[in-house]
Amino acid sequence: MPTFLEPLDQARIDLLVDVRAQPGSRRNPQFGSAEMARWLSDAGIGYLHLPALGGRRGRQSVDPTINAGWQNASFKNYADYTLTDEYQRGLAELITLARSHRVAIMCGEPVPWRCHRQLIANSLVAQGWTVWHLISGSAPREHRLGQWGATPVVDERRRVTYPADADGA
Numbered sequence: 001m002p003t004f005l006e007p008l009d010q011a012r013i014d015l016l017v018d019v020r021a022q023p024g025s026r027r028n029p030q031f032g033s034a035e036m037a038r039w040l041s042d043a044g045i046g047y048l049h050l051p052a053l054g055g056r057r058g059r060q061s062v063d064p065t066i067n068a069g070w071q072n073a074s075f076k077n078y079a080d081y082t083l084t085d086e087y088q089r090g091l092a093e094l095i096t097l098a099r100s101h102r103v104a105i106m107c108g109e110p111v112p113w114r115c116h117r118q119l120i121a122n123s124l125v126a127q128g129w130t131v132w133h134l135i136s137g138s139a140p141r142e143h144r145l146g147q148w149g150a151t152p153v154v155d156e157r158r159r160v161t162y163p164a165d166a167d168g169a
Contacts, residue, residue, distance in 0.1 A: 001030070005043050007134035008104055015046040015101040017094060019117065020108050021054035031108075046101070052090025055107060055116035057081040069150030069162035078116045079150070079162050082123060091123055104134060111135060113148040119160070122146060126154045 008016065016036075023033035030039070037047040060080035070076035081087050097103050109115035112133050121131045121143040131143035146152040150162035 001039055001043075003136050005045075007136055007140070008045060009043070011102065011104065011132065011134055011140060013045060013102050013104045013134075015048065015097060015103045016040055017053075017097065017103055017105045018047065018049040018107075019053040019055065019105050019120065020049075021051075021056040023049045025108065048097070050090055050093060050105075052086050053094065053105070053120060060084060065163065067150070067162045068164035069166050072149075075116070075119065075149060076162075078119050079160075082119055083159060083161070091120070091127075094120075095124070095127065095129070098129070112143075118143075118148050122152050122160045126152075126158045126160050128158075 018033065018036070023036075025031040029035060033047070033049050040047045055078060056074070057077045057080070059077055060083070062080040062083055066083070067076050067079035070079055082091075094103070094105070105117055105120060107115050107117055109117075112118050112121065112135075121133070122145055124131050125143055125145045132140040133143060134140055145154070145160075151166035152160045152162055153166050154160055
């Protein structure tokens with residue numbers, strides 16, 4: 001666990017929020033939710049699974065042009081999901097936690113540019129939060145809105161969409 005815990009310790013994280021759709025791993029059982037909660041607690045870090053922010057979303061009942069800037073169907077589906085009440089409630093819960101804790105979110109994908117965490121990070125930055133990516137073996141990186149993937153547009157309610165023509169094409 002030292003490789004996993006080191007960036008959390010360096011960033012003084014006291015709560016890890018798990019945004020995996022299924023908080024377990026057959027290949028790495030130490031990353032199952034119950035086991036993680038135990039060893040994170042031993043390290044002085046709380047653990048919470050937040051299913052409302054979990055990835056691997058199917059198609060949503062959203063106008064297909066709203067997030068047509070995404071070429072990858074998984075990211076487009078998740079971008080559509082970010083417009084739902086369920087996601088907004090999950091994001092609000094994460095923000096509430098971040099007001100009283102130093103929070104990190106985690107998923108099964110180690111790098112954020114291949115993970116739905118990048119869309120969660122875009123949502124947080126659009127709401128005025130500063131987000132840092134903690135990647136083992138690298139210095140923390142500040143998230144910039146839309147630094148990976150489709151070009152985002154932030155509306156008056158601070159919700160992020162990714163229309164096909166957002167980059168002026």
